[in-house]
Amino acid sequence: MRGIPPTGGSGAPARARHPAGDLLALARSGDGEAFRELVEPYRRELQVHCYRILGSVQDAEDLLQETLLAAWRGIDGYAERASVRTWLYRIATNRCLNALRAVSRRPQEYAAYQPEVPLPEPSRLRAEPSWLEPYPDVLLDEIADHLPGPEARYEARESVSLAFLAALQQLPPRQRAVLVLRDVLAFRSVEVAEILGTTENAVNSALKRARAALAHELPAPDRESSPLPNSPEERRIVDDFVRAFEAGDVDAIVAMMTDDAWLTMPPLPLEYQGPDAVRNFLTTVALRNGLRYVLVPTRANGQPAFGCYVRDPRTPIMHAHGVLVLTLTGGRISVLTRFIDNSLLTLFGFPRSLRT
Template identity: 55%
Template sequence: METSDLIARASAGDHHAFRELVEVHSHELQVHCYRILGSLQDAEDALQEALVSAWRNLGTFGQRSSLRTWLYQIATNRCLSMLRADRRRPRSATPLPDLTLPEPTGVSDAPPWLDPYPDVLLDHLVDQAPGPETRYETTEAISLAFVTALQLLPPRQRAVLVLRDVLGYRAGEVAAMLDATRESVHSALKRARATIDSHLADSGSERPVRRPDTTAERHLVSQLTDALERADLPALVGLLSEDVRLSMPPAMLEYRGIDAAQQFFAAVTLRPGRSYRVVPTRANGHPALATYVADPHTGAFRAYGLLVVTVADDRIASVTGFGASVLPRFGLPRTLPGAD
């Protein structure tokens, strides 16, 4: 059915027509909200609120822009409203329970509300031709480093950079979407780019000159899996780059450098008595490992967390750890059976 016919039916109150109209855009809109908010839960909330707003205001859609652009306008402004209302998870550092941690080397720039984004959800994205102003590739713009850097920007700059450099909208289109002037859009974009580029360079997450070799990456993930399951600390450390970075939202701690990482893995991850099973997956375009720790009473393996790994020059450049609560979003169970 033609879009105009669906719009007419939806405007007359046909919920099925409205669902058909927006369904093709819902996954990319969720990714958009995730980039701006940094939290998958917040992104889901923002998307639902945006779709409710679109349903209520469909009669005002004069088709002066495409339906996709109109939906992006609503979703972007819904995200900005959420940020202004400060409807966020706690922003303070959260201690890790029952752990005696080695001294961190610094404070992590990953915000406490940061969530991983399952790659399986990216598989649902409908290919859209990028706009003429696109600066970042889709996979690059979903990376943890990029999403973390976005969270450092003021909300309006964040929205402008995503709309211009990720989605490729022209300055005039962005100005209309944000009810702003072209001059203010140009100014916000200039400041946002400077902050993003500086942060990525300082964090060692410069834009890649080549994509990781898939075979080498898979081999590295296999070696990491084996090292964790055998509790082989020297083998694990041998996979790390010299300036590796470890972080674990919502605890705003960072361990930078191979010595600090070795101390952390020895004291926490591979401390005596721990036995793991590992399930590979992917998050934010990176390899990820779901970890399960053996229950000494039942022998079953209980969900422990998710490690998102970035690779550079065939070494592990960073590891970002998340709690077990994120695993269901990856279609992963909370427990695995023990050995027979």
């Protein structure tokens, strides 16, 4: 068994570029640097693939490392019937499916969460917690910059939107993998069958069921009404929201939201819909008793996002209060998603506390 793990990103020492065939031969001879050069072009897209299936950035990174280690150790068995990319996707997809079949992930985090005040009755209570986490746009940019044209880049971001991923998490694991491989990554049915070790008929059947379920969960994207990322309209909405939220102006926040807007808090299965429910939550929980926040702008899943910090009136320290992501529709906010795990701030390069 090979014992050199392919860890690290693009920080390998510089070396002469080799054709893929030469790199493969060198890797098979035990050249770890040749292996890193062989798989490096696929590293980020494989991580995003694992993220789509698992919904967790941290789990995706763990599974990426497992995938590359398995590929390194098993490279002698790579028969070259498919491309290196397809071979890596086969390993990654099956590792993700094995992870989803394992005992429920991170139940201790959900059980350990204790709200500071009683939470209002939700509009909807999902059967299971959502382990969905936000994905930093700075990582997505590494993929989007290599895609041909704005349409391809839009579709790449759409396929990691929180709405798409939340709907995807409702599918059974095998259907989830089939839909991502076929409709997001555009593998052919015969290739997906090879990746999953099943038949083409089984792939097509799973894809049909997955598409029907996703259409029920996810409304069709309205590209015409949604402001473009980093456009003047989006910046205006974001600036107005920051002013209202930092001032604790519940009326102004609610006025910016659509009539059917949702407020969600992964992993909690509680969801609040509509102006009255959102207003009640903000008044009694998020902005109660004059709580004030500082929002530090960032981007996640192709959407405006913020690192949240709550002010402490007794000290100059502002404490971490999760990550907030906005979903915009037609110039208004259709979803407020607050991720309650403060450790997620580190994914965006934010500290656990700030000083005023």
